[in-house]
Amino acid sequence: MKFLCDQMLGTLAKWMRIYGFDTFYANRETDDKELIDICSKENRILITRDKTLIHRARRENVETIEIKTTDINDQIRKVISDREIDSRKVLSRCILCNTSVDEIKKDKVEGKIPKKVYDNNEKFWYCKKCNKIYWKGSHFENMIDKINEIKKSIAAS
Numbered sequence: 576m577k578f579l580c581d582q583m584l585g586t587l588a589k590w591m592r593i594y595g596f597d598t599f600y601a602n603r604e605t606d607d608k609e610l611i612d613i614c615s616k617e618n619r620i621l622i623t624r625d626k627t628l629i630h631r632a633r634r635e636n637v638e639t640i641e642i643k644t645t646d647i648n649d650q651i652r653k654v655i656s657d658r659e660i661d662s663r664k665v666l667s668r669c670i671l672c673n674t675s676v677d678e679i680k681k682d683k684v685e686g687k688i689p690k691k692v693y694d695n696n697e698k699f700w701y702c703k704k705c706n707k708i709y710w711k712g713s714h715f716e717n718m719i720d721k722i723n724e725i726k727k728s729i730a731a732s
């Protein structure tokens with residue numbers, strides 16, 4: 576399942592990537608027609624707060640999710656309400672560019688990350704496009720907590 580977030584939903588796009596969903600994030604130069612074309616061609620679900628864009632997309636048979644809130648937790652809840660989050664896929668994708676990250680040997684990251692992080696972690700991942708190195712630090716635990724919280728609140732509603 577693939578997604579596209581419009582220009583207004585950058586934070587949501589970041590979270591979708593953290594959770595391992597393939598998410599295209601539109602930049603400011605991308606116009607509505609291009610957004611719809613990308614969704615059609617790449618079979619992406621359009622996520623937007625723009626009603627006009629929703630109507631246009633539906634006319635082109637593009638699946639849409641309309642976001643009505645500015646609250647990020649509510650936005651995440653809305654998008655993933657009936658989709659399974661696979662915790663094994665969390666952090667499988669670069670947050671900056673959406674590329675799948677590759678595992679990298681520990682000795683290869685020495686000196687490229689803070690020493691404390693190096694000492695406290697055994698597994699690292701690497702985005703070959705942005706040269707960014709990822710690890711499952713304390714922020715990772717927070718993400719898992721957030722997923723569980725959201726799942727719980729969905730189950731309860």
Ligand SMILES: [Zn+2]
Nearest residue numbers: 669672702705
């Ligand atoms: Zn990247």
